[in-house]
Each structure stands twice: as C-alpha cells, then as structure tokens.
Amino acid sequence: MTFENTKLVVIGGSSGMGYAIADRVSSEGGSVVIVGRNAAKLEEARGNLAKHGNPVAALVADLNDFDAVAHLREQLTTEHSDATLLVNAAGVFVPKPFIEHTEADYNSYLDLNRSTFFITQTVVANMIAAGQGGSIVNIGSMWAQQAIAATPSSAYSMAKAGLHSFTQHLAMELAGEKIRVNAIAPAVVRTPIYEGFIPKEEVQEAVSGFDSFHPIGRVGTSEEIAAIAAFLLSDNTGWVTGAVWDADGGVMAGRN
Structure with missing residues (x-):
C-alpha cells in the first residue's frame, strides 16, 4: 500500500487517531495537511510528521468558530485543492447524563458536525x-450504534449517528464522481480525548478499566484505527463505499 503522489487532509490531525492516520499515510509516501485548534500542539505534530521526509502542512482552526472554519475552507481551496484524500477525525467526548446537558454541551458536538459538513x-x-x-x-x-450505561452520551451519540448517516448519503451522491466515502466506528481507543473529563494522571488506569468490556480483551490503539483508515483510503478498497466499519474489539458482535 502506497500513498505516493497523493495529498491527505486530516481534520483533527494533531493528536490521537487523526495524528496516527496522518503518520501512517506520511510514512507510506503521502503528503499531509493536518488541521487542529491548538497551534503549539499542531506545530509539534507537524515537526514529528516531517521525519518521514514528505511534505507536511499545518492549519490552525477551531471548528466551533465558524469564522475560523470559513477561513480554513478558503485555505483548502487556494492552497490544497489538489487533496484527493480526507479524514474527518476531530472530536470531543465528555459523558454526561442527558438531564444535565446544557446548550453549550449540545453545541460542542453539533457545531462540530456543521463544520465537518461544510469543510467536506x-x-x-x-x-x-x-x-x-x-x-x-x-x-x-x-x-452511535449502541448506548452504554456507564458512559451516558446522548448529544455525542446523536452527532456521531448523524456522521454515519452523512457517510452513507455522500457515498451515494458522490459515487458517480469516483469519490468513495466510508466511516470507522471505534469503541474505546487509547487517545488523549479522555483527558477532557478524566485527570491526565488517571487516564491510563481509567481507560484500561474498559479492557474487559471488549470481547477481544483490551481497548484499541490509534495505530490500529490508522491501519483501517489507510486501507479504506487506498485503492485496495476501490469497491468499498458507504460502509461503517466496526473497529470495536468485538463489542457489536455480542456482550462480554
């Protein structure tokens, strides 16, 4: 699998799964454009990706700031219109009971979907x-496919279910343009996203507590999701579009 002579845009590419996907594609010859809201973290990620010797660009944008998103869209058109690969990996996850959700909580998820829609x-x-x-x-x-009592996530799951539907509708609309659209549906993956609601020094232990939740016996890694994403981005899956791939250690297959 090679990505030579291709350009990938990763929304949410400064850490976690997005960074791992950018790293995988860059290591296989592709040029990458990573987008994130934290300039310092983004620059660190850009420097790390540069080790592969392929072009790396970093664009700062807060997806909850629609003016910033408008500027990002201009940059993607004027500077990176040659990109033929896109990964939408930006996300936020803060479990909270439905009855306690505020408008700000709701907007943090659904505004992200709005930005994803128009960037795409x-x-x-x-x-x-x-x-x-x-x-x-x-x-x-x-x-988006299964509610988990231990992690009440109504607004988050509503947004992600919308992203799954968005994937299928785009796959239908864009097939005639030879543009494939797929999604990955992970269960618990070891990424920094949990630091949004768990103290950093406790994240490792807290995430490991979900090992037995997965029939395969452990949580996933960003690199494993990156391998799936690279496969879906590549010509090796040229006859795959509109799919939502379960990458969940067997959770959707049954219950442990």
Missing part, C-alpha cells in the same frame, strides 16, 4: 473540479 463540501468540490476522484473516511463511533 469544500474538499469534495475541489476533488470534483480536479476530476481525479478521491476517498473520504469519517471517524464515527460505536456509541
């Missing part, structure tokens, strides 16, 4: 104008 629209328009086709991978969630 911009990249797709570039792909169509170039006429070379393309591939898109959205990072969804097992929580």
Whole structure:
C-alpha cells in the first residue's frame, strides 16, 4: 500500500487517531495537511510528521468558530485543492447524563458536525473540479450504534449517528464522481480525548478499566484505527463505499 503522489487532509490531525492516520499515510509516501485548534500542539505534530521526509502542512482552526472554519475552507481551496484524500477525525467526548446537558454541551458536538459538513463540501468540490476522484473516511463511533450505561452520551451519540448517516448519503451522491466515502466506528481507543473529563494522571488506569468490556480483551490503539483508515483510503478498497466499519474489539458482535 502506497500513498505516493497523493495529498491527505486530516481534520483533527494533531493528536490521537487523526495524528496516527496522518503518520501512517506520511510514512507510506503521502503528503499531509493536518488541521487542529491548538497551534503549539499542531506545530509539534507537524515537526514529528516531517521525519518521514514528505511534505507536511499545518492549519490552525477551531471548528466551533465558524469564522475560523470559513477561513480554513478558503485555505483548502487556494492552497490544497489538489487533496484527493480526507479524514474527518476531530472530536470531543465528555459523558454526561442527558438531564444535565446544557446548550453549550449540545453545541460542542453539533457545531462540530456543521463544520465537518461544510469543510467536506469544500474538499469534495475541489476533488470534483480536479476530476481525479478521491476517498473520504469519517471517524464515527460505536456509541452511535449502541448506548452504554456507564458512559451516558446522548448529544455525542446523536452527532456521531448523524456522521454515519452523512457517510452513507455522500457515498451515494458522490459515487458517480469516483469519490468513495466510508466511516470507522471505534469503541474505546487509547487517545488523549479522555483527558477532557478524566485527570491526565488517571487516564491510563481509567481507560484500561474498559479492557474487559471488549470481547477481544483490551481497548484499541490509534495505530490500529490508522491501519483501517489507510486501507479504506487506498485503492485496495476501490469497491468499498458507504460502509461503517466496526473497529470495536468485538463489542457489536455480542456482550462480554
């Protein structure tokens, strides 16, 4: 599998699964554009990716700031219209009982979907104008398909279910343009996202507590999700579109 002569845009590419996907594609010859909201973290990620010797660009944008998203869309058109690969990996996850959700909580998830929608629209328009086709991978969630009592996540799951549906609708609409659209639905993956609601020094132990939740006996890694994403982005899955791939250690297959 090689990504030579391709350019990948990763929304949410400064850490976690997004960074791992950018790293995988860069290591296999692709140029990458990573987008994140924290300039310092983004620059650190850019420097680490540069070790592969392939072009790396870093764009700062807070996806909850629609003015920033508008500027990002302009940059993607003027500077990176040659991208034929896109990964939407930005996310936030803070479990909270439904009855306690505030409008700000709700907006943090659904505003992210809005930005994902229009950023994808911009990249797709570039792909169509170039006429070379393309591939898109959205990072969804097992929580969009199954409620878990220990992690009440109504707004988050509502947003991710929308992303799954978005994936299927785009796959239908864009098939004629030779643009494939798929999603990955992970269960618990060891990423920094849990630091949003668990003290950093406790994250390792807390995440490991979910090992037995997965029939395979452990949580996943960002690198494992990256391997799946790279497969879906590549020509090896040229006949796959509109799929939501379970990457969950067997959770959706049954119960442990």
